[in-house]
Amino acid sequence: MSEPYQFGDLMLLSGTGNPELSEKIAREIDMPLAQMEITRFADGEFDVKIAESVRGRDLFLIQPTCQPVSDNLIQLFVILDALRRASASRITAVIPYYGYQRKEKKTQPRDPISAKLMANIIELAGANRVIAVDLHAEAIQGFFDIPVDALTATKILARRVRERHGHNVVVVSPDTGGALRARRLGRILDAPIAIVDKRRPRDDTVEVINVIGDVEGLHCIIVDDLISTGSTLANAAIALRAKGATGVDVVATHGVLSDGALTRLHEAPIDEICITDTIPLHDGARSFDDHPRLRVLSVAPLIAEAIVRVHEGRSVSELFR
Numbered sequence: 533m534s535e536p537y538q539f540g541d542l543m544l545l546s547g548t549g550n551p552e553l554s555e556k557i558a559r560e561i562d563m564p565l566a567q568m569e570i571t572r573f574a575d576g577e578f579d580v581k582i583a584e585s586v587r588g589r590d591l592f593l594i595q596p597t598c599q600p601v602s603d604n605l606i607q608l609f610v611i612l613d614a615l616r617r618a619s620a621s622r623i624t625a626v627i628p629y630y631g632y633q634r635k636e637k638k639t640q641p642r643d644p645i646s647a648k649l650m651a652n653i654i655e656l657a658g659a660n661r662v663i664a665v666d667l668h669a670e671a672i673q674g675f676f677d678i679p680v681d682a683l684t685a686t687k688i689l690a691r692r693v694r695e696r697h698g699h700n701v702v703v704v705s706p707d708t709g710g711a712l713r714a715r716r717l718g719r720i721l722d723a724p725i726a727i728v729d730k731r732r733p734r735d736d737t738v739e740v741i742n743v744i745g746d747v748e749g750l751h752c753i754i755v756d757d758l759i760s761t762g763s764t765l766a767n768a769a770i771a772l773r774a775k776g777a778t779g780v781d782v783v784a785t786h787g788v789l790s791d792g793a794l795t796r797l798h799e800a801p802i803d804e805i806c807i808t809d810t811i812p813l814h815d816g817a818r819s820f821d822d823h824p825r826l827r828v829l830s831v832a833p834l835i836a837e838a839i840v841r842v843h844e845g846r847s848v849s850e851l852f853r
């Protein structure tokens with residue numbers, strides 16, 4: 533019989549945030565998701581019943597806090613609380629998409645810092661560790677006083693760029709805040725980078741001021757952490773084509789895809805939009821016929837590997853090399 537791991541046997545659980553991704557992760561690890569019933573009381577409040585004992589087990593609860601954000605968050609908190617009270621040995625919250633992450637600092641007087649508030653509640657509810665994918669700002673790791681394994685889908689997205697273009701591209705950040713992300717992808721692809729100087733006069737409006745770097749005669753790969761309204765990417769693509777780019781692809785980890793985003797992107801001069809499955813595609817986006825340029829790659833193998841490494845106490849940073 534093999535040695536038991538320090539935190540007991542591995543057990544996978546899933547909220548209802550992205551059941552398809554949870555199933556894929558479970559298949560990768562080759563073990564079933566634990567039986568758990570998530571119901572609502574008559575007034576809409578969540579209840580949870582975990583059908584098997586979790587005492588002394590090393591638990592990984594998969595729950596992205598994407599839309600419906602408030603429901604998915606509360607569900608995460610309630611399940612964590614149930615697991616903690618049921619004497620789990622260790623609980624890792626696997627949050628492929630971390631809701632409220634774009635509010636990670638005050639930009640106006642009297643602003644909240646919602647990303648920090650969510651971190652406080654996740655810890656308070658019972659998480660002992662967190663696994664997340666492409667956090668909006670690396671500093672969010674520091675909002676937690678527990679270990680955070682901040683994974684990145686950059687290599688997965690880079691593979692797709694290589695398949696389509698080889699190395700002959702320029703990697704573009706659609707705003708100055710994303711320059712490091714562009715540099716990381718540029719390094720993998722051995723490609724130069726450019727930066728779009730963007731302003732947001734209002735939360736849902738984007739203006740491009742300038743393009744910094746050479747894009748003329750080159751195919752641009754815009755890289756971003758997430759697509760919400762699609763305005764950032766649509767405007768960046770228009771500006772890049774105006775500066776002489778021969779084509780524009782978009783790669784982004786999280787397809788938030790708020791109302792109207794796909795139409796906006798469809799109308800923009802973009803050749804391919806490549807996202808991952810951290811967030812389930814809503815029904816509108818599932819109709820690939822309407823959006824043949826949309827491609828979804830899976831982060832399940834990446835997350836599964838991270839879970840196994842955390843469970844076995846092995847290095848996770850090796851995954852990034």
Ligand code: R5P
Nearest residue numbers: 757758759760761762763764
């Ligand atoms: C901004 O800092 C982010 O990295 C994304 O560029 C932005 O949140 C995308 O939002 P939207 O699609 O609404 O322009």
